[in-house]
Amino acid sequence: xxxxxxxxxxxxxxxxxxxxxxxxxxxxxxxxxxxxxxxxxxxxxxxxxxxxxxxxxxxxxxxxxxxxxxxxxxxxxxxxxxxxxxxxxxxxxxxxxxxxxxxxxxxxxxxxxxxxxxxxxxxxxxxxxxxxxxxxxxxxxxxxxxxxxxxxxxxxxxxxxxxxxxxxxxxxxxxxxxxxxxxxxxxxxxxxxxxxxxxxxxxxxxxxxxxxxxxxxxxxxxxxxxxxxxxxxxxxxxxxxxxxxxxxxxxxxxxxxxxxxxxxxxxxxxxxxxxxxxxxxxxxxxxxxxxxxxxxxxxxxxxxxxxxxxxxxxxxxxxxxxxxxxxxxxxxxxxxxxxxxxxxxxxxx
Numbered sequence: 648x649x650x651x652x653x654x655x656x657x658x659x660x661x662x663x664x665x666x667x668x669x670x671x672x673x674x675x676x677x678x679x680x681x682x683x684x685x686x687x688x689x690x691x692x693x694x695x696x697x698x699x700x701x702x703x704x705x706x707x708x709x710x711x712x713x714x715x716x717x718x719x720x721x722x723x724x725x726x727x728x729x730x731x732x733x734x735x736x737x738x739x740x741x742x743x744x745x746x747x748x749x750x751x752x753x754x755x756x757x758x759x760x761x762x763x764x765x766x767x768x769x770x771x772x773x774x775x776x777x778x779x780x781x782x783x784x785x786x787x788x789x790x791x792x793x794x795x796x797x798x799x800x801x802x803x804x805x806x807x808x809x810x811x812x813x814x815x816x817x818x819x820x821x822x823x824x825x826x827x828x829x830x831x832x833x834x835x836x837x838x839x840x841x842x843x844x845x846x847x848x849x850x851x852x853x854x855x856x857x858x859x860x861x862x863x864x865x866x867x868x869x870x871x872x873x874x875x876x877x878x879x880x881x882x883x884x885x886x887x888x889x890x891x892x893x894x895x896x897x898x899x900x901x902x903x904x905x906x907x908x909x910x911x912x913x914x915x916x917x918x919x920x921x922x923x924x925x926x927x928x929x930x931x932x933x934x935x936x937x938x939x940x941x942x943x944x945x946x947x948x949x950x951x952x953x954x955x956x957x958x959x960x961x962x963x964x965x966x967x968x969x970x971x972x973x974x975x976x977x978x979x980x981x982x983x984x985x986x987x988x989x990x991x992x993x994x995x996x
Contacts, residue, residue, distance in 0.1 A: 655849070659851075662848050674906060677906035681940075684913040688989075689985050691988070692739065692741040693730070694948065699955050699956050701777075703748050705810060705811050706809070707880060708958050709960070710747040710956075714874075714876050722949075727760055728763065730969075731764055731767075731768060740770065741992065742773070742947070754786050772793050774795050777797070778821065778824060795828045796867065797821055800843070802853050802854045802857045825837055838868050839851075840896075841904050843896075851904065863912060864994040865942075870926060872925065874959045905940060906939045910939075914994055915994065917939055919940035921964065950966070
C-alpha cells in the first residue's frame, strides 16, 4: 500500500473490507504513519460550547432551530474566561469555542473575547461557529484566532442539501468558506459524518480524497448520530440506496475512515471524537488514538450548559467534571505509552 497514491477504488475497497487480518494491516499502517509524521504526543484541546442557539434546520441535529423543547443559552464573556482559566490550569495548549450557527454571537463582541484570551494567556484559539460572513472571519483572525473548524459533512452536493437545508437569505458554499479561511491565514479544519442516510461507499471515498485535495490542517470524522427530536431521528429519510451500498454508522467504519485519512493526510491533526467515545465508552477514544488520531477534546463547558448542548443524546462524559475528564484522559493516554502534548500543537509542516 502506497498511502500517497491511494486511489478512489482502493479507498472504497478498504471501506468495504471486513477481514480482521487485513484490517489489522490498515490499523498498523495508520499508526505507523501517525508516529512518523506527528509523533507520540496527544494534544488536548479544551472545548467550550459557548451557545446552543442555531438558526439552521439540519435534519439530524438536536440544536436545530425548531427544536422548541430545548432550553437555549449563551455564555457570557466572564463565563468563557473562567473556562479559559481552567484550560491554563490543566495545561491545555488550545481552547475551542464552539456553538450552533448563532448570529446572536456578534462578531465584534467575540473579537473582544478572542483578544482577551490572546492577551492574558498563551493559548491557541480555535473557532467552530458554522457559516459566517467573510468580514466576520477576518475580524476574528485579526483579533488573534488561530484555527477554524467547518465540516463540509459530505462532498456530495445533493446529499448535503437533503440534510442541511439552506437559509432563505443566506446561501454559502462551505468549500468556498474553507478556501477563504486559508486565504485569511487560519489553520483550516473540516470533516465529515460517517453513515449519513444516502451516503454510499463511493461518496465516502470521495470525501477522504477531498481531505487530501484541500490539504487540511485538522480533520474530524465521526459516526452519524441523529437526535430523536429531528426528522432523520424519526426515520424521515428519502434515501433509496440499496443496503449493500449504504455506509453503516458503526465504530469500525469510523476507524477505517480515520485510518485512511491519516494515510492520505499524514501531517494533519486528527481527533478521536466524543461521538466515537459515545459508541464505545470503554475503549473508543483509545482505539481511535491507535488508528490514526493524535488529538482529544476534553470538555470545559460548565455542567449546567453542557447538558443543553445536545446535538445528539447521551453523549459520552456529559456528566463528568472538567477535572475528572482531564485526569481520566491523562491516564488513558499514558496507558497507550503516549504522552500529553504541550503548547498549541499546530500542524507540523
